[in-house]
Amino acid sequence: MATESPEQFDQVDWNDLSRSGRFDLSINSIGMLVTALPLALLGVYDWRFVGDRTATFEFVGLDRTLETVDFLFIFTLLLAFWYLVLPLYQNPRRTRYYWKEFKRNRPAVVSLGWLGIVFVGGIVGPLVMNAPQQELLIAYQPPVFTSVVDTTPATCVGEVINGRCHGTWQHPLGTTNAGRDVFTMIVYGMTISMQIAFITTTIVATVGITFGTLSAYAGGWVDEIMMRFTDIILSFPTFLMFLLILYIYGAGLGMFIVVFSLFAWGGTARYVRSKSLSISEEEFIKSSRISGASTYQVIRGHVVPNVASSIITQLTLLIPGFLLYEAQLAFLGIGDSTVPSWGQLIAAGRSDLSFAPWIVLAPGIVLFLTILAFNFLGDALLDALNPEAEAENA
Amino acid sequence: MGFGRYVTARVLWAGVVSLVITTITFLLLSAAPNPDVQQATTQAALQGGDPAAAAERARELRGLDEPLYVRYFDFIQGVYTLDWGWSSSRSQPVLEAVVGALYYTAQYSIPWTILTVILGPLVGVYSAANMYSWRDHAATGFAFFGYAIPNFFFGIILLLIFGVWLEVIPVVYNTDVAVFSVENVVQLAIPVFVLVTGSIGALMRVSRNESAEFQNSDFMKTAKAKGVSPLRAYAYHVMRPTLVPVSTTLVGQLLALFLGSSLLVEVVFGIPGLGRLTFEALLSQDTNLVLGTTLFFTFVAVVGNLIEDLVFTVLDPRISYDDR
Numbered sequence: 165m166a167t168e169s170p171e172q173f174d175q176v177d178w179n180d181l182s183r184s185g186r187f188d189l190s191i192n193s194i195g196m197l198v199t200a201l202p203l204a205l206l207g208v209y210d211w212r213f214v215g216d217r218t219a220t221f222e223f224v225g226l227d228r229t230l231e232t233v234d235f236l237f238i239f240t241l242l243l244a245f246w247y248l249v250l251p252l253y254q255n256p257r258r259t260r261y262y263w264k265e266f267k268r269n270r271p272a273v274v275s276l277g278w279l280g281i282v283f284v285g286g287i288v289g290p291l292v293m294n295a296p297q298q299e300l301l302i303a304y305q306p307p308v309f310t311s312v313v314d315t316t317p318a319t320c321v322g323e324v325i326n327g328r329c330h331g332t333w334q335h336p337l338g339t340t341n342a343g344r345d346v347f348t349m350i351v352y353g354m355t356i357s358m359q360i361a362f363i364t365t366t367i368v369a370t371v372g373i374t375f376g377t378l379s380a381y382a383g384g385w386v387d388e389i390m391m392r393f394t395d396i397i398l399s400f401p402t403f404l405m406f407l408l409i410l411y412i413y414g415a416g417l418g419m420f421i422v423v424f425s426l427f428a429w430g431g432t433a434r435y436v437r438s439k440s441l442s443i444s445e446e447e448f449i450k451s452s453r454i455s456g457a458s459t460y461q462v463i464r465g466h467v468v469p470n471v472a473s474s475i476i477t478q479l480t481l482l483i484p485g486f487l488l489y490e491a492q493l494a495f496l497g498i499g500d501s502t503v504p505s506w507g508q509l510i511a512a513g514r515s516d517l518s519f520a521p522w523i524v525l526a527p528g529i530v531l532f533l534t535i536l537a538f539n540f541l542g543d544a545l546l547d548a549l550n551p552e553a554e555a556e557n558a
Numbered sequence: 559m560g561f562g563r564y565v566t567a568r569v570l571w572a573g574v575v576s577l578v579i580t581t582i583t584f585l586l587l588s589a590a591p592n593p594d595v596q597q598a599t600t601q602a603a604l605q606g607g608d609p610a611a612a613a614e615r616a617r618e619l620r621g622l623d624e625p626l627y628v629r630y631f632d633f634i635q636g637v638y639t640l641d642w643g644w645s646s647s648r649s650q651p652v653l654e655a656v657v658g659a660l661y662y663t664a665q666y667s668i669p670w671t672i673l674t675v676i677l678g679p680l681v682g683v684y685s686a687a688n689m690y691s692w693r694d695h696a697a698t699g700f701a702f703f704g705y706a707i708p709n710f711f712f713g714i715i716l717l718l719i720f721g722v723w724l725e726v727i728p729v730v731y732n733t734d735v736a737v738f739s740v741e742n743v744v745q746l747a748i749p750v751f752v753l754v755t756g757s758i759g760a761l762m763r764v765s766r767n768e769s770a771e772f773q774n775s776d777f778m779k780t781a782k783a784k785g786v787s788p789l790r791a792y793a794y795h796v797m798r799p800t801l802v803p804v805s806t807t808l809v810g811q812l813l814a815l816f817l818g819s820s821l822l823v824e825v826v827f828g829i830p831g832l833g834r835l836t837f838e839a840l841l842s843q844d845t846n847l848v849l850g851t852t853l854f855f856t857f858v859a860v861v862g863n864l865i866e867d868l869v870f871t872v873l874d875p876r877i878s879y880d881d882r
Contacts, residue, residue, distance in 0.1 A: 392571075395571075395575065396575050396578055396579070398863075399575055399579075399859055399860055399863045400579065400859075401579075401852075401855050401856050401859045403821075404836070404852045404855050404856065405582075405583075405852075407836065407840060407848075407852070408583065408586060408587075408848065408852055409586065410840075411840050411843075411848055412586060412587065412589075412590035413590060484706070488708055491708055491710075491711075492708070492710060492821075492822050495710055495822065496821075496822070496825065496837060498840065510711060510714075514714065517714065517718050517722075518718065518722050521718065524711075524714060524715075525715075528708070528711040528714075528715070531708060531711065532706055532707050532708065532711065535705075535706040535707075535708070536702060536703075536706035539702060539705060539706055540702070
């Protein structure tokens with residue numbers, strides 16, 4: 165419903181706008197269904213018919229495999245496209261307004277640019293770059309524009325001047341102790357970070373919004389029980405519980421994402437509950453009720469959309485925590501060692517820190533910048549989406 | 559509901575929460591294969607014995623053949639009577655190991671907490687008082703820096719600069735020095751600094767934003783018109799209302815750091831505190847010790863949340879007990 169020219173109230177064809185039933189789908193939902201269905205079928209196919217060691221795309225001759233986490237990631241990407249990017253395109257006027265508000269915060273624009281790089285790098289990178297290979301001969305190559313004593317690398321790829329090995333563009337950020345290219349590993353780490361960011365956010369948002377609105381609308385003792393349950397979730401020491409689960413069962417990246425997101429929605433649910441309570445007191449809710457909207461229609465059409473836009477900030481600020489936890493676990497050597505995350509790279513370079521600091525510095529700085537960018541972005545989104553808070557935060 | 563009843567209800571609730579978490583821990587543990595039993599089985603198989611019989615014996619020895627509810631009540635009783643079992647990797651009671659490690663954790667946690675609590679709101683209010691000046695921007699930049707840089711990464715870098723290159727601080731933590739000595743201050747300075755930068759950022763932001771609201775309030779204008787000195791005006795009229803919302807952020811922040819990052823900082827700096835105890839127990843598959851340290855951290859979290867709620871209601875009389 166792109167409204168380029170202002171519509172006149174008496175010319176609106178209400179039959180077009182009113183939805184006849186609750187199963188009357190919007191273009192977004194149709195698109196979501198059409199794209200998610202093949203993915204689900206592929207998932208089932210991968211799960212039931214493809215052997216553990218066979219690549220998913222064996223049947224078309226591609227040697228690429230998809231893990232459970234990858235399927236979830238693609239699913240959340242589809243969700244983000246149909247329900248976040250497309251609505252922004254459908255409402256150009258509102259998008260322009262948000263952008264105008266957002267643009268005023270310069271660090272946030274830079275942050276958005278950086279996160280865009282990480283996002284695109286994470287999605288495109290693994291498709292166009294080969295996974296970093298172990299090549300012991302070229303271990304400890306310094307980054308480009310720097311040099312180390314030529315005894316540090318086994319053989320120097322670049323030129324040796326005055327007994328110092330100089331870095332080359334072949335390995336712009338140097339190589340690790342196993343001769344893996346640091347830049348490639350960082351690009352591969354972007355995928356992991358984006359997977360963590362997207363999947364956890366989706367789970368937290370889904371559970372948090374559902375739980376919060378249900379609790380607000382149920383009221384009475386149901387509300388009481390649900391909120392006390394949220395209290396328990398909130399005071400749960402997730403990091404330690406994850407250590408315990410890791411100790412007992414062992415855990416990969418998927419388990420990490422599930423455990424951390426299932427214990428992170430407490431704050432979101434609380435916020436959604438109080439927000440939906442205050443929204444349900446608004447005049448427009450009353451008027452839609454008088455017009456005969458059912459509770460489901462009110463929640464689906466008015467409460468959830470209003471709440472969703474205001475929890476975006478909170479979700480943005482949750483992501484850095486997850487990235488940090490993943491890096492911490494990897495650093496401790498108890499993370500998922502099969503995934504090439506930034507934390508794994510930091511952990512790998514730690515023992516060589518005194519003579520090959522780039523192995524730790526490069527992924528550490530990238531991690532730092534990403535966390536910083538999410539924080540700036542959250543701050544700016546708060547101002548853009550919620551003009552009332554501006555007075556405090558400007 | 560009166561204050562007394564509110565406190566009682568809240569304390570009882572904290573008890574319930576701790577019980578729930580303990581129960582979940584128990585269920586997690588009982589659903590998993592016990593490493594001790596597995597060890598016994600492997601040993602029997604290696605020595606040519608009967609693995610099944612050995613497993614049976616090991617289970618009997620540890621009381622695992624009892625029905626689930628009996629073990630559950632035993633477990634709960636053990637947890638709440640502080641009978642946390644024997645740590646096989648350290649050859650000492652779990653409680654003793656935890657208390658011993660706490661001694662080292664406290665040495666950096668106490669200065670860290672005090673510094674954060676004092677500096678955070680002070681810098682935040684100061685930055686609000688000089689809003690949009692270069693001081694404010696510097697403070698904001700510092701807050702974001704400290705908030706965003708991973709503690710363990712920052713720790714490694716500082717250790718590299720000051721420990722390895724400049725050789726100002728010892729690279730390995732020395733447990734022999736006295737608590738109140740210059741050496742101890744020197745070796746704990748960097749860990750404390752790392753933790754303070756990590757925890758102070760959020761606090762500074764919250765107190766800056768909250769106090770900005772009170773700067774232009776009517777009571778501030780009145781105070782200024784009456785000729786109250788700026789110091790007194792800020793200390794009495796801005797700081798106090800600011801501290802209420804700040805206090806809620808504070809406990810949450812400190813707890814999150816205490817539970818997560820202190821482990822990393824201890825591993826990086828080699829401090830033999832609680833975090834490292836947990837980590838080493840995990841590595842050496844010492845179930846009792848893992849359980850003991852996990853439960854200890856859990857209780858700290860529960861008690862911390864309890865204190866936060868109570869302090870909040872005491873500080874802000876406007877909060878009605880029924881809403882919470």
